[in-house]
Amino acid sequence: MINLRPLFVAAWMGVQHDLSWTTPGAALLLNTIAPIASAMTTSIIYWLGSTTAGAFDPSRLAFVLVGATLYAHIAAYSWVPTQAIAEGKNLGVFPHVYITSRSSALYLAGRALSSFMISTTTSMAALTVAYFVLGSFFHTTIPLVVDPSTVLMLAVALLVNIPGALGLGYLLGAYSLYASKFEWALPGYVAGLLMVFSGALFPPSILPWPISVGAAALPYTMFINAARDAIIYDSPAAYASALFYCAVGGLLALVFGLTVFRAAEAKARKDGVIDRRLA
């Protein structure tokens, strides 16, 4: 039987790391500001472009708002394994993880889970604030369907996306075991790639073939589709289908990411870079 205590301990450490630099309430509030601004920026761009073109559609605004909130959510917690390794090596904390009897993969999963919880809280707060502020700015009602069943559907989608995001996190973490500088650029690259390829801001079909096909099949695209099917289109059948593909793709991503991470970790031990302090 798997002992989950290390997972919870790592998650608690992540909460301390992310929130204890000031009071937890203030940290959560400050963490919410960036997602609000990000969601508002993309929504305003859609509004400006579509009103000038005479093609404004409130449901399309909802499409952009939900997508922008959720891609930022995925980027926020999938980067955490990289951050935990890079920061841990730099400050001498990470080698202590190797000294313990538990696996580093479990530690990284715990850190990612804590970030998932924080990011879920801040993303949902950002979605709510942006919904009201943008509605007021644009003098329109953004058509979101918010009732207990759609909120539950969204919550399930958020949970089902965890394996996929964690798989991406392990892949990035495998790289950061070896990296000495570029890992600090990864959040920008991950956020940027998700903006372009996850269907967050526009349908992947506008991308050139075959990139559009690959982008549409990503588990992150499926997750965002499922969330939209829940709270914009209230379409259970489409939701179930997107969620299924999100789960399958996410599990594949997790298995692949974990395999690569374990192989990279074993090689890093042999190469003697496992505790190399970063420049």
Place this chain on the structure above:
Amino acid sequence: MVRLWSIYGEPLWVLVNLGFPVLSSLALSLLYVSAGMADYTGFAILGGVMVSFWGNVLWSMASQFNWDKQEGLFEIYLTSPASMPAILIGMSLGGIAATAPSAVLVTIVGWALFHPPIAASWAAVALTFVLTLASLYALGMSLASLYLVYGRQAESLNNVLQEPVSMLSGIYFPSIGSFSPFPFALQVVASLIPLTIGMDALRRSLFFSQGLASVWPSLLALAAMAVVLLFVSTRALKALEKKGRMDGTVAVRIR
């Protein structure tokens, strides 16, 4: 020179600065296209160029002393004969040169992919660009003095500042003027940020043929902001350095 050497001596650092500006301007250009207004893709590309510099100001100017404290470099600055403002001005010039490849790449990629319509008054564009960078980096110097007293909080503060300032200053869309979605009061607040004035003037001179005769009030405001922020940063640096010396905390490595 140290900054230039540190960046160009390790080409990977150039790559580090490229990712977000290139990909975000690509994504937001595609958003303009999908919204039916391909003519505005230039806004997103210009935004990608300027977000490179804004990121550099935040991460390599404002919080630089925090990194330098951790690496033990800050003590060397203190004991050198150079003044802190001189060091920061040198860092600014190096930072601008180091960010240039990212800005150029965003421009080339954006131009090649989207061909945004341009109706430029180049003299106004050039002067606005220079003054925007001057005021932006003067803001970075002011923030550097503030961040002198922070430790790990500096990173969190940067994360908090980056997106909201990008939004308020209208890096990717007009945030002041008749096209702005913001209420008047918010536009007034946004106008206190040098980047807001600079972006507005850049868009008008680059895409709407407005020359020096039209954008001179913005240029005047940018020049005034640069001078005021430079003065504020010099005074704040002196005050906080003196306080740190008296308290014995000026070179403490806060983690």
